[in-house]
Each structure stands twice: as structure tokens, then as C-alpha cells.
Amino acid sequence: MKLKAYAKVNPHLKITGVREDGYHLLDISYLAIDLHDSLTLSKVKGKGITVASSAPIKVEENLCYRAARALKEASRSPKGVHIELRKNIPIGAGLGGGSSDAAATLVGLNQLWETDLPRRELVHLGKELGADVPFFLFGGYCKGGGTGVQIEPARNRFHGRTLLIVDPPFSLSTPQVYRNYDDLKKEGKVFDGGKNDLQKAALKLKPKLKDYLHLLERNSAIEGEMISGSGSALFGFVKKSWKKGKRELRATLSYGLEKEGLRGEIFTAKPVECGQEIVHSKHK
Numbered sequence: 001m002k003l004k005a006y007a008k009v010n011p012h013l014k015i016t017g018v019r020e021d022g023y024h025l026l027d028i029s030y031l032a033i034d035l036h037d038s039l040t041l042s043k044v045k046g047k048g049i050t051v052a053s054s055a056p057i058k059v060e061e062n063l064c065y066r067a068a069r070a071l072k073e074a075s076r077s078p079k080g081v082h083i084e085l086r087k088n089i090p091i092g093a094g095l096g097g098g099s100s101d102a103a104a105t106l107v108g109l110n111q112l113w114e115t116d117l118p119r120r121e122l123v124h125l126g127k128e129l130g131a132d133v134p135f136f137l138f139g140g141y142c143k144g145g146g147t148g149v150q151i152e153p154a155r156n157r158f159h160g161r162t163l164l165i166v167d168p169p170f171s172l173s174t175p176q177v178y179r180n181y182d183d184l185k186k187e188g189k190v191f192d193g194g195k196n197d198l199q200k201a202a203l204k205l206k207p208k209l210k211d212y213l214h215l216l217e218r219n220s221a222i223e224g225e226m227i228s229g230s231g232s233a234l235f236g237f238v239k240k241s242w243k244k245g246k247r248e249l250r251a252t253l254s255y256g257l258e259k260e261g262l263r264g265e266i267f268t269a270k271p272v273e274c275g276q277e278i279v280h281s282k283h284k
Contacts, residue, residue, distance in 0.1 A: 001112050002280040004036040005104035006272055007089045008096040008135065009163065009228040009235050013196045015181065019147075024178060028144040030096075030135040030151075031158055033269040035165070037101055039064065040084040041108045047078050053085040063102035063129060070125045071106055075115035090265065092171025094229030096132045103136030104276035111281070123151070132229075139275030158271050162238040164222060164249060165267040166212055166257075170232055177202050177230040195226050202231040209234070212264065215256050221249055238268075 012029040019025060044050070049068045051059050059065050064083045071077070083105065089097030106122045109115070119137055126133030131148040141156035180201035203209050209232060216225035216236050221244075225236035238249065246268045253266050 001041045001108050001278060001282075003039045003041070003104045003108050004277045004279055005039055005089075005097070005100040006032045006136070006139065006275055006277070007035040007037075007100060007269070008032050008132065009165070009233075010094070011158065011195065011224070011226075013198060013229070015197045018182075023147045024181075025146060026144060026148045028148050029154070030132075030142045030144060031156075032136070032139040032141075032272050032275055033163060034272050035089055035095070035267055035269045037089050037097055037104075038086040039101065039104050039108065041105070041112050042082045042084070043112065044080045044082050046080050047072075048080040049083070050081075051083045051085065053083075053087070055085065055087045055091060063098045063133075064105045066129055067102040067105040067125070067133075068109055070129065071109050071113070071115065071117070071122075074121065074125055075113065075117060077113045077115055079113045081109060081112065090167040090171075090233060092173075093167050093233035094172070094174075094227060094231050095165075095167075095233050096136065096229070099130045099132035100136045100275060102126065102129045102133050106133075107137070107276055108278065111278070123149075136275030140273040141271070156271060156273065158237070161240075161271060162246065163235050163269045163271075164216075164238060164253065165228075165233055165235045165269060166216065166253065167233045167265040167267070168209065168212055169263045170206065170208070172202055172206060172231040174230040177205055180205050195224070198230050199227050202227050206232065211260060211262055215253070215260060215262070219253065219256065221252070 008030050014027040015024050017025040051062050051065045123134045127149045134149045134151050143152050143154050221242045222236035
């Protein structure tokens with residue numbers, strides 16, 4: 001079975017409080033986009049789980065492996081699987097690649113192993129793997145509450161829009177960004193975080209991000225520029241008035257990066273209505 005595991009951006013992220021255990025409460029939105037990782041799930045003899053990944057992550061820490069283990073334990077399946085993961089979504093960029101891979105593994109193995117767990121049980125398993133995983137079991141455009149795992153599908157007001165994403169050559173630690181946010185609050189620096197309350201905390205952690213943000217802000221073809229999640233990737237929506245193609249837009253931004261002495265990858269993407277897609281299956 002082959003699957004696409006789609007990325008996400010967060011057009012809206014507000015912190016509404018902090019629980020006693022330190023977890024932050026969120027008012028957040030998620031938008032699935034067609035930038036994707038590729039997974040291949042293959043049946044094997046026996047009940048073992050193996051993973052081959054292009055990402056430099058230990059197997060036991062790989063979210064695909066952890067998702068497969070969680071599904072096996074919940075369903076008591078006697079079957080095994082070999083998972084091949086090809087990464088295209090940047091790691092540590094706030095685009096949800098690891099969480100999407102986990103959700104795709106749950107969905108794919110639920111069919112491959114014929115465990116037939118309902119989505120609510122997959123969501124329950126997903127919550128234990130990461131806060132973004134439940135969203136990818138819905139996809140499209142959703143609003144989230146609590147720690148981000150209370151997912152409610154919503155009308156996709158971004159349908160048909162083109163996004164431009166810039167991924168700097170560095171990642172950010174999500175826990176550290178949240179700690180920076182807490183420090184700013186403790187210092188009495190109450191601020192309007194715009195559409196993403198974590199943005200100023202991320203910029204404090206990595207001031208170089210400002211250069212990338214300013215580059216997007218100065219681009220007349222882009223609107224709504226911001227970081228995704230806790231960063232480090234930034235994105236904006238291509239204005240509907242932009243009449244040229246994606247190639248010209250990417251070339252303009254590439255020139256801007258070079259002129260400012262900045263490095264980074266540039267992606268264009270479109271919203272999708274699912275969190276993952278099975279593109280080939282011959283398991284029956």
C-alpha cells in the first residue's frame with residue numbers, strides 16, 4: 001500500500017491559557033496542503049515492525065513506528081509490516097510532517113491489517129502520539145481546541161488558494177518556543193501576537209527568522225504571511241490578483257533570498273480536503 005501524507009499550516013493560533021500540567025490551551029486552525037511525504041506499507045511474514053526512512057531519526061523514535069506499535073497493541077493484531085518513508089516535508093518546520101506520517105500509518109495499517117477500528121479510536125491513539133495527529137485523521141480545514149486535539153471540521157475558506165512556503169536552513173524546538181512565550185508573559189510583555197501568538201516567541205528564539213518574514217512582507221504577491229505552528233517555516237497566501245504563474249513567483253522569491261544572502265527551500269502548495277491519501281493498494 002502506498003500513501004501520501006500531507007503537510008499542514010496553521011492560519012490561526014491563539015493561546016487561551018495554560019493547564020496545571022504546563023500544557024498550553026489553544027484556539028487553533030489547521031489547513032492541509034498538498035506538500036507530502038510518501039509511505040509504502042508492505043506485508044511481512046511474522047509480526048515484526050520495521051521502518052526504513054530517509055529521515056535521520058532512530059527507529060524507536062520514528063512516529064510511523066510508534067503509530068504501528070500503538071495500533072498493534074490496541075487491535076491485538078498478529079500481523080507485521082515494513083514501512084518505507086520518503087520525506088519531502090521539512091523536519092522541525094511546523095508543517096506537521098511527523099504527525100502526518102503517524103496518521104497515515106494508522107489509516108493505512110487499519111486497512112492493511114484489516115483491524116477496522118473506527119476513526120474515533122484512531123483519533124484516541126493519535127492523541128497519544130502528538131497534538132497534530134488527530135487533525136490529519138480529518139484533513140481539510142479544521143478548528144482545534146484544548147491542547148489542539150479537539151478537532152472540528154469547518155468550511156474551508158482557503159479552498160483553491162495557492163500558498164507559498166519558505167523553509168529556512170534551521171529548525172526550531174517547539175518546547176523552547178513555548179517556553180519563550182511563557183517567559184515573555186512572565187516579564188509582563190503582553191503582546192498581540194497577530195494571527196499566531198507563538199510568532200514573537202519564535203523570533204526571539206531565532207532572530208534570523210525576521211529576515212525571512214520581512215522578505216515575504218515585501219513581496220507584493222503575498223498576503224497573510226506568518227510562521228506555521230511554532231516555526232521555522234513561514235508561509236503566505238498568493239493574492240488572487242496575482243496574474244503570473246507559480247514559476248515566476250518562485251523565481252522572484254529565490255532572487256530575494258539570494259539578494260539578502262539568505263538560504264532556504266521554497267515550496268508552492270494548494271489546500272487538500274484530506275490528511276492522507278491511499279494512492280495504491282493491493283492488500284486484498
